[in-house]
Amino acid sequence: MTQLNFTINSDKFLEEVLQSDLNTATKGIITALLNQVMEAERDSYIQASAYERTGNRQDYRNGYYERDYTIKAGTITLRVPRTRSGEFSTDIFQKYQRMDQALVMSMVEMVINGVSTRKVTNIVEELIGDSVSKSYVSKAVEKIEPEIQSFCGRSLTHATFEYLFLDAMYIKVNENHHSVQKAVYIAQGVREDGFREIIGFMVADVESTKTWTEFLQNLKARGLTTPKMVISDGHQGIKAAVKTEFMGTKWQRCVVHFLRNIISKMPRKNSKQERDTLKRIFKATTKQHAIEYRDTFFELVKDNAKYDAAVKTLDEGFFDAIQYTSEPHIAQKYLRSTNSVERINREIRRRERVISFFPNVRSAERLIGAVLLDIHERLQAAPYKLYDKDNTNE
Secondary structure (H helix, E strand, O other), rough: OOOOOOOOOOHHHHHOOOOOOOOOHHHHHHHHHHHHHHHHHHHHHHHOOOOOOOOOOOOEEEEEEEEEEEEEEEEEEEEEEEEEOOOOOOOOHHHHOOHHHHHHHHHHHHHHHOOHHHHHHHHHHHHHHOOOOHHHHHHHHHHHHHHHHHHHOOOOOOOOOEEEEEEEEEEEEEEOOOEEEEEEEEEEEEHHHHOEEEEOOOOOOOOHHHHHHHHHHHHHHHOOOOOOOEEOOOHHHHHHHHHHHHOOEEEEEOOOHHHHHOOOOOOOOOHHHHHHHHHHHHOOHHHHHHHHHHHHHHHHHHOOHHHHHHHHHHHHHHHOOOOHOOOHHHHHHHHHOOOOHHHHHHHHHHHHHHHEEEEOHHHHHHHHHHHHHHHHHHHHHOOOOOOOOOOOOO
């Protein structure tokens, strides 16, 4: 009988399979392949294949145990490998389910706290393949909360972060039987080597100078040094907090938000030339060019009172919006806006929509922390940088 041998990229395979629809992939195939992945994990841990004699062996095989495992469209039964020491564990049951666990826990808490609907209950049971209970929540929390707390409180002394992206989004939380808005603060740092990290988040009642200051102070207490530049939207609370906590740091106002603000004050009709001239300002790669393009815009609209408000807004925020021109050309296009951190917000929002509103702040912190931890790990594993100083072709 011919023996078929094949190799797979286990991380990529797991990512695709665990998100797959069982209508297009049979349970038997998925079960067999997942069993093979776990077998390879055990071989790697032991540092020896089956029946292989080697001086590098770290442990010995000790059979299997069965475990049901639920993915998006059903439950499968896997043969989980064991070792004699009992110290081996597979990554499958943790690495690829953290976000789903957090999402399910938030939804379960809605059920338990009496603020759910039949639809929510059905979704929960579909996700975990069983009815829900308080004991389920307790066990899940015991596994995931320490990991999230460790991530959120980790030291930041391992690297120098040159650039800091800050942004806030709003979520709804149940508080005293009322749905109230809470602000979620998120910080993404860019290291000297160009790689990004999620370095902090916080849920607060409001977005203000006081809370932004507290957020930055927490990052500093964990070891964050003064960055070269902070990039954010035009919220005055951020600007004031940065000025207080990071003396000498440049503040870059997000060009996308700033342009949107200026254009909202311009006539909608017959203004294409003016809009194009305005946008040209923030494509400049030097401060002098930006000033020249700004003056060209001023000259173009100087006799039209309909542009007075736009001119005033541009004039007041101009220098805050061109701070990026002082940085290396290779990094400028990434430092002009908060796009990098807003993509993170969209990841959170995609899961938050499923819940509609959180049953409490702790539930919000748990789900958001799990999403951010997953994004952080992907950023660390990614083969690309936000920008590459060594790439002379750009």
